Amino acid sequence: MPILDDRIFEFFSHSPAQTRRLGVHLGGYLRPGDVICLEGNLGSGKTTLVQGIAQGWGAVDPVSSPTYVIVNEYRRPDAQRLYHLDAYRLENALEAEILDFDRMLSQGSIVIEWAERIKAALPKSYLWIRLVYTAMEHRNMMLSPEGKRYEVMVENLRRKIYGDF
Numbered sequence: 001m002p003i004l005d006d007r008i009f010e011f012f013s014h015s016p017a018q019t020r021r022l023g024v025h026l027g028g029y030l031r032p033g034d035v036i037c038l039e040g041n042l043g044s045g046k047t048t049l050v051q052g053i054a055q056g057w058g059a060v061d062p063v064s065s066p067t068y069v070i071v072n073e074y075r076r077p078d079a080q081r082l083y084h085l086d087a088y089r090l091e092n093a094l095e096a097e098i099l100d101f102d103r104m105l106s107q108g109s110i111v112i113e114w115a116e117r118i119k120a121a122l123p124k125s126y127l128w129i130r131l132v133y134t135a136m137e138h139r140n141m142m143l144s145p146e147g148k149r150y151e152v153m154v155e156n157l158r159r160k161i162y163g164d165f
């Protein structure tokens with residue numbers, strides 16, 4: 001559990017569209033080498049958020065759930081890549097070592113569903129997002145930056161969404 005502090009941004013989504021919009025903002029910030037980790041149960045909105053992230057990033061490919069392939073790759077006209085991982089079927093971090101994070105990070109950004117399953121294999125800084133189902137259309141999202149790069153990203157996002165006050 002992250003310690004609750006002012007670097008953490010808590011967002012209350014009231015609809016799938018709102019979750020996608022949060023993702024669009026986030027996707028706009030992504031640069032090659034960035035990692036976003038998503039933690040949350042089935043139906044908590046991880047893939048919905050990724051749809052927004054891919055849109056904001058500029059993907060020309062549609063987002064689909066990668067549950068059966070582990071990694072989906074989305075393209076952009078400038079040859080950068082967005083890798084969409086689903087660690088659901090990975091048993092542990094050892095299995096995640098077949099994933100070549102270094103290669104992916106040199107070519108683009110990574111977003112990982114069920115990241116908690118492969119925590120030991122993850123790069124050491126990332127933006128961690130925990131999604132929780134709170135009601136039919138309500139999801140609580142806790143964005144916890146791990147590393148300076150993501151602290152800045154979260155602060156920019158907070159300002160964009162709520163303004164300076």
Ligand SMILES: Nc1ncnc2c1ncn2[C@@H]1O[C@H](COP(=O)(O)OP(=O)(O)O)[C@@H](O)[C@H]1O
Pocket residue numbers: 013014015016017018019040041042043044045046047048049113136137138139
């Ligand atoms: N506020 C919300 N944010 C995201 N999804 C929501 C929200 N409200 C309802 N939903 C619905 O919940 C489901 C989330 O599914 P999905 O994004 O595939 O979750 P996961 O990838 O975590 O299993 C979708 O059917 C979506 O329409």
Ligand SMILES: [Mg+2]
Pocket residue numbers: 046047065113
């Ligand atoms: Mg999913």
